[in-house]
Amino acid sequence: MNSLKSRIIAGAALTLALTVALTGCSGTKQQDQPSQPSQPAQKETITAVGSTALLPLVQAAKEEFEKNNANVTINVSGGGSFTGLTQVANGAAQIGNSDVDVTPELKDKGLVDHKVAVAPFVIIVNPSVTVESLTQDQLIGIFTGKIKDWKEVSGKAEKITIIHRPASSGSRATIKAIVLKGQEFDPSAVTQDSTGKVFDGIKSTPGSIGYIDAAYLKDGVKAVAYNGVKYSAEAVTSGKYPVYAYEHMFTKGEATGATKAFIDYILSAGFQNSYVEAKGFVPVSKMSK
Amino acid sequence: MQLSSGPWDGGLACRPQPVLVAHPIWQGVPRLSLTRITDRLMFVLLWTSAVLVAVVIAAIILFVGKEGVTTFRTASLASVLLSPRWAPPQSFGILIFFLGSLAVTVLAMVIAVPVGLAGSIFLAKLAPEWMRVLMRPAINLFVGIPSVVYGYVGMTVLVPLARQVSGSVGFGLGVAGIILAVMVLPTITTVSEDAIRSVPTALVEGSLALGATRWETISRVILPAARPGILASIILAFARAFGETTAVQMVVGNAPIFPRNLFEPTSTLTSEIIQEMGQTAPGTTWYFSLFLMAFGLLLTSLVAILVVRYVARRGVAA
Numbered sequence: 001m002n003s004l005k006s007r008i009i010a011g012a013a014l015t016l017a018l019t020v021a022l023t024g025c026s027g028t029k030q031q032d033q034p035s036q037p038s039q040p041a042q043k044e045t046i047t048a049v050g051s052t053a054l055l056p057l058v059q060a061a062k063e064e065f066e067k068n069n070a071n072v073t074i075n076v077s078g079g080g081s082f083t084g085l086t087q088v089a090n091g092a093a094q095i096g097n098s099d100v101d102v103t104p105e106l107k108d109k110g111l112v113d114h115k116v117a118v119a120p121f122v123i124i125v126n127p128s129v130t131v132e133s134l135t136q137d138q139l140i141g142i143f144t145g146k147i148k149d150w151k152e153v154s155g156k157a158e159k160i161t162i163i164h165r166p167a168s169s170g171s172r173a174t175i176k177a178i179v180l181k182g183q184e185f186d187p188s189a190v191t192q193d194s195t196g197k198v199f200d201g202i203k204s205t206p207g208s209i210g211y212i213d214a215a216y217l218k219d220g221v222k223a224v225a226y227n228g229v230k231y232s233a234e235a236v237t238s239g240k241y242p243v244y245a246y247e248h249m250f251t252k253g254e255a256t257g258a259t260k261a262f263i264d265y266i267l268s269a270g271f272q273n274s275y276v277e278a279k280g281f282v283p284v285s286k287m288s289k
Numbered sequence: 290m291q292l293s294s295g296p297w298d299g300g301l302a303c304r305p306q307p308v309l310v311a312h313p314i315w316q317g318v319p320r321l322s323l324t325r326i327t328d329r330l331m332f333v334l335l336w337t338s339a340v341l342v343a344v345v346i347a348a349i350i351l352f353v354g355k356e357g358v359t360t361f362r363t364a365s366l367a368s369v370l371l372s373p374r375w376a377p378p379q380s381f382g383i384l385i386f387f388l389g390s391l392a393v394t395v396l397a398m399v400i401a402v403p404v405g406l407a408g409s410i411f412l413a414k415l416a417p418e419w420m421r422v423l424m425r426p427a428i429n430l431f432v433g434i435p436s437v438v439y440g441y442v443g444m445t446v447l448v449p450l451a452r453q454v455s456g457s458v459g460f461g462l463g464v465a466g467i468i469l470a471v472m473v474l475p476t477i478t479t480v481s482e483d484a485i486r487s488v489p490t491a492l493v494e495g496s497l498a499l500g501a502t503r504w505e506t507i508s509r510v511i512l513p514a515a516r517p518g519i520l521a522s523i524i525l526a527f528a529r530a531f532g533e534t535t536a537v538q539m540v541v542g543n544a545p546i547f548p549r550n551l552f553e554p555t556s557t558l559t560s561e562i563i564q565e566m567g568q569t570a571p572g573t574t575w576y577f578s579l580f581l582m583a584f585g586l587l588l589t590s591l592v593a594i595l596v597v598r599y600v601a602r603r604g605v606a607a
Contacts, residue, residue: 006327013330080567103570161458166543167377168568168575184376190460190554191543193564204449205458 044258045073050084050097052194053119053171053213054247058097060275061266072258081170085111088250094259096250099170111250116266118282120214120244121175122231124199124221128206131155133225139179142209145186150207158207162189163198171195174245175211179226215280233277237286247281350587357581363574369581375545377575383558383582385545389462390557390586392548393537394530396466397473402523404470405477409519410507412478413485425482431475440539443468448540455552460542463551468536473526480525484518485511521601528593532586534559558582 048058055078062074079087081098088096089109099119102111123134131153134142141147142160151157164185165172176182192198195212202208203220214231217223223231226243235241255263265271272283318324360369364381372382408428412421443464452459488511496510497503512519542554543564562579569576 006323009327009331013327013334017334082568082570086571103573105570105572159456163458166564166568168565170568187376188544188546188554190458191564193538193543201460205452208458 043071043073045075046095046259046262047075047077047087047093048095048097048249048262049077049079049087049093050095051081051099051170051247052078053099053215054097054117054249056215057117057247057276057279057281058249058266060279061262061271064271064275065262065265069258069261072262074262082168085250088252091252094251095263096248098248098250099245100173101248102250110253112252112254114249114251114255114263114267115246115284116249116263117247117272117276118236118244118284118287119247120231120233120236120241120282121171121211122214122217122223123179123209123211123226123243124202124217124223126202126204126206126208127220127222128158129155129209129222131224133228135227136179139226140181140183143175143180143185143189144183145188161205161208162186163201163205163208163210164189164191165195165198166191166193170245171211171213175243178243178245179211213280217280233282233286236282244282246284353580353584353587356577357584360574360577360581362577364578369578373547377578378573381574381578383578383585385547386556386558386561386582387585388547389541389555390531390559392462392555393465393469393541393557394527396462396551397469397530398523398527400466400470401474401477401526405474405522405526406481406519408474408478409481409485410512413482414503414507414511425479428475428478431471436472436533436536437539439468439472440536443536443540451552457552458542458554459552460540461552461554462541462548465537465541465555465557466551468540469530469533472533472536473530476526476529477522480522481515481519484515484522487518488514517601521597524593524597524600528590528597531589531593532559534563538563558586562586 048062055076058076062076066072066074081100082103084093084096084098085100085103085106086096087093089106089111096111102109102113123139125131129150131150134153138147138153142153143162145162147153148160149157150160162185164175172185176185190201192201195216198210199212199216199218199221202210217231225231226241229235229240231241231243236244249263249266251259251263254260267284269285272285276283315325360381369381369383371384372380373384374380374382375385412424416424447464447467448459450459451457451461451464455463492510492514493506496506501509537557538560541557541560543556543560544554545556545561546554548555562582565575566579569579
């Protein structure tokens with residue numbers, strides 16, 4: 001019985017050791033690099049990573065593209081603009097979705113920019129706020145913390161609460177550049193880490209103000225006009241509404257194979273005029289400049 | 290090499306020390322037998338597992354520390370650790386987050402310690418057995434609730450309540466403290482209860498025999514005797530609350546300022562890390578300063594655990 005027990009123990013130990021050794025040596029590559037430049041004949045996988053603002057659009061494009069190209073699989077995920085840029089720069093992803101342009105650190109990595117959509121931003125306030133339009137100077141005063149009460153901008157007397165994104169957010173950087181002309185936001189503003197949470201916060205906090213992508217605009221908050229111009233796709237394309245940023249899809253070097261086909265599909269008139277507008281973006285082709 | 294101790298020399302086994310060839314335990318067992326090989330193999334396996342765990346943890350600490358210390362290549366030590374201004378990319382003062390974490394945790398302890406301690410005393414000494422059998426697993430269940438659930442409840446129930454009560458935005462120090470208190474309550478209660486139960490009955494009975502009331506026995510004999518265990522539970526709860534991320538980030542407001550009252554938003558080390566990590570460009574000072582915050586968190590937890598080990602070691606010495 002002694003030797004039987006030891007045999008069982010030895011067998012179990014050997015199995016354990018083998019399992020540990022084998023799992024430690026995994027590392028099969030998940031994605032194939034597109035090898036044929038023109039027609040992708042075998043199964044290809046593309047990974048598109050990055051901006052959560054662009055995510056709904058890329059998701060819609062993926063579903064349509066995969067319907068027509070059965071041998072291509074596209075994996076789409078978020079992670080933020082900088083994650084997208086880093087991953088495409090080091091080759092972990094084929095496409096990096098980004099709301100921001102290439103950072104200085106990644107300038108020499110050979111990233112090629114494809115502007116796929118225009119993302120307008122809307123300044124939103126809680127429905128309790130009576131103000132309909134704000135000038136740029138008023139917005140600067142509010143967002144930098146100089147104006148603290150709605151009565152200072154011809155609203156009813158109510159404390160102004162700012163709810164917006166954290167300092168590393170691409171959306172915040174866009175608003176800071178375009179609306180605030182580079183000035184800093186009030187540090188006592190409440191920040192939430194996603195546009196969805198900003199929306200929920202403003203919807204439920206009386207007297208609050210913030211900004212979201214136009215794609216996230218729903219009932220429950222009020223969109224204020226910027227310098228008297230209400231947000232609409234026409235206002236953006238005609239140049240009257242300046243609060244927008246381009247959405248980029250970066251590739252390392254020129255896009256080839258399935259990646260190129262996918263980006264071409266997104267840039268095609270069919271997709272731009274249907275899904276891009278439906279998701280709350282503005283087609284790049286319609287921009288006047 | 291002659292060792293006086295046998296195979297169970299507990300603690301001396303820093304290198305794999307197979308049992309000596311001529312040790313009495315192997316009397317009658319042939320040299321190259323399955324028994325001996327199994328013995329040696331299992332020893333090596335167990336030793337490897339323990340070393341692996343230690344190596345992984347050490348690697349994490351070293352990695353986070355190395356990345357964190359890289360901050361000081363571009364930002365001066367004083368400006369990072371002492372400046373009250375967090376405004377990257379110009380100013381990287383992380384003091385605010387440290388104080389924010391401390392404020393939220395201290396508030397949580399102020400709420401949770403009296404309640405938890407009272408609960409533990411009740412459970413250990415005053416509750417009938419059926420109640421104890423019911424309540425103890427129920428309290429342990431709380432520990433299993435994911436922190437995001439606490440955060441969500443806090444965001445949808447407590448924040449509007451705070452908004453109504455105070456007229457402020459609702460997100461802030463107060464709500465975060467309450468949520469954290471609820472989260473660490475089970476820890477304090479269960480660990481303190483164990484400490485109280487492990488006080489020798491001789492002490493308790495002696496006190497009662499001398500004519501002390503139940504409360505006098507509890508307050509003058511049991512609690513002082515259980516003090517190391519109770520202190521350990523408090524410090525464990527402190528470490529847990531200090532490191533809590535999801536629930537805090539959802540309700541604390543994440544504004545890098547130091548709050549002037551309970552209802553103003555603030556930011557903690559953990560909430561700042563989780564907010565900015567995915568969006569900071571790797572290789573920048575901003576990125577490294579987040580690692581520095583993580584390193585600060587690690588150090589605080591390590592210090593807390595070391596203090597617990599020191600405090601809990603001083604057993605029931607009268």
